[in-house]
Amino acid sequence: MTAMQEIQVENLVIDFPTGGGLFRREHIRAANCVSLTLRAGEALAIVGESGSGKSTCARAIARISAPSSGKIVVDGEDILASTTKIRQRDYAAKVQMIFQDPFGSLNSVHTIRHRVARPVKLHHPGPSGARVEAHVLATLERVGLAPAAQTAAKYPYELSGGQRQRVAIARALAVGARFILADEPISMLDVSIRLGILNLMEDMKQDGIGFMYITHDIATARYFAERTAVMYVGHMVEWGESDSVTQTPRHPYTQLLIDAIPQPGRRSTAGNAPKKRADIPVRGPDSVGCPFAGRCPKVTETCRTTLPPVTQLEKGHYVRCHLH
Amino acid sequence: MLDEPRHPYMKGLVGSFPTIHGPKTRLTGIPGGPVNLLELPQGRNFQARCTECFAPCREIDPALTEVGPGHRATCHLLIARKEDAA
Numbered sequence: 001m002t003a004m005q006e007i008q009v010e011n012l013v014i015d016f017p018t019g020g021g022l023f024r025r026e027h028i029r030a031a032n033c034v035s036l037t038l039r040a041g042e043a044l045a046i047v048g049e050s051g052s053g054k055s056t057c058a059r060a061i062a063r064i065s066a067p068s069s070g071k072i073v074v075d076g077e078d079i080l081a082s083t084t085k086i087r088q089r090d091y092a093a094k095v096q097m098i099f100q101d102p103f104g105s106l107n108s109v110h111t112i113r114h115r116v117a118r119p120v121k122l123h124h125p126g127p128s129g130a131r132v133e134a135h136v137l138a139t140l141e142r143v144g145l146a147p148a149a150q151t152a153a154k155y156p157y158e159l160s161g162g163q164r165q166r167v168a169i170a171r172a173l174a175v176g177a178r179f180i181l182a183d184e185p186i187s188m189l190d191v192s193i194r195l196g197i198l199n200l201m202e203d204m205k206q207d208g209i210g211f212m213y214i215t216h217d218i219a220t221a222r223y224f225a226e227r228t229a230v231m232y233v234g235h236m237v238e239w240g241e242s243d244s245v246t247q248t249p250r251h252p253y254t255q256l257l258i259d260a261i262p263q264p265g266r267r268s269t270a271g272n273a274p275k276k277r278a279d280i281p282v283r284g285p286d287s288v289g290c291p292f293a294g295r296c297p298k299v300t301e302t303c304r305t306t307l308p309p310v311t312q313l314e315k316g317h318y319v320r321c322h323l324h
Numbered sequence: 325m326l327d328e329p330r331h332p333y334m335k336g337l338v339g340s341f342p343t344i345h346g347p348k349t350r351l352t353g354i355p356g357g358p359v360n361l362l363e364l365p366q367g368r369n370f371q372a373r374c375t376e377c378f379a380p381c382r383e384i385d386p387a388l389t390e391v392g393p394g395h396r397a398t399c400h401l402l403i404a405r406k407e408d409a410a
Binding site for chain 1: 337340343344345351355357
């Protein structure tokens with residue numbers, strides 16, 4: 001498999017069964033018509049509330065779970081098609097995930113050395129123990145865990161949250177990841193440590209690694225990612241260049257997210273914030289209308305009956321809303 | 325405190341938040357990690373991570389000193405600046 005340049009996701013739909021009888025299964029639709037592109041050396045941020053399908057999409061792209069329909073095209077080849085020549089294990093080595101909780105994602109009974117060396121041995125059998133060891137230490141140095149020999153001998157409980165997250169990044173780098181799907185990698189870290197991780201990932205972009213950066217925090221999305229996509233209940237509602245999306249948000253949901261960011265120097269505006277009018281809806285395959293209709297301050301009758309089409313606003317900035 | 329942070333640690337905390345509208349510059353946060361409470365260094369606890377650490381910080385812990393109206397901090401640098409100004 002050559003160096004991957006691009007992962008294109010086309011019309012991804014993910015349904016989860018929730019019960020029902022033998023003849024009539026019930027499903028919820030966790031992702032609907034999600035189309036996005038990840039490019040090497042670039043970051044795409046996925047922003048949205050809990051339950052908007054961000055992680056579900058990442059898990060499908062990592063092939064941890066299978067989508068109900070849609071394509072995942074890697075450099076022109078659909079890897080979900082039965083004719084694909086790309087082996088699952090080769091793909092897994094190139095597309096790695098980092099999870100939110102660095103306390104849960106590292107097994108506490110193994111040393112850091114074991115944790116980083118194990119996937120290397122699985123994905124690239126052959127090199128001698130000494131070469132694997134040298135590779136592990138070099139990778140630990142690269143993610144800022146010097147002195148590497150001492151770090152490698154430690155157990156996860158001896159490291160801080162930020163250091164553990166660096167181990168998770170080292171684990172992805174060590175197997176030769178080309179794309180990293182980072183599922184809220186900094187949300188459980190101290191504010192002072194967060195930038196260290198974001199800057200480390202920024203440097204990795206310079207080395208040609210592509211990121212899908214899942215976050216609640218639209219300000220860090222703008223800081224780290226070239227492009228941003230906003231998701232709501234399984235739908236991408238607005239996407240484009242990060243600056244364009246954050247400085248001129250057009251979808252009412254994006255506007256609401258940006259208004260909700262507390263800023264030093266700006267006192268509470270809770271009084272003028274729009275009231276939350278409904279909870280996040282549960283969508284099924286038969287649901288109609290815009291997913292945001294129940295909470296939208298600018299809702300119209302059409303919104304309740306028809307899913308809005310995708311409109312291009314300016315170059316590369318798209319929105320899924322009847323108002324545009 | 326937020327508009328004019330004085331202490332290097334406070335400056336680091338305030339400077340750890342990327343803004344949604346402001347200029348996009350590379351932020352540094354606070355380098356390093358929290359100090360090991362079992363092996364406290366002589367002098368300031370914050371010295372290893374401080375960008376403005378100088379000789380007195382490695383010797384003794386400074387007392388809490390008023391550095392502005394109703395604004396107090398424990399920092400040798402701020403105390404020295406205040407003495408220079410006086």
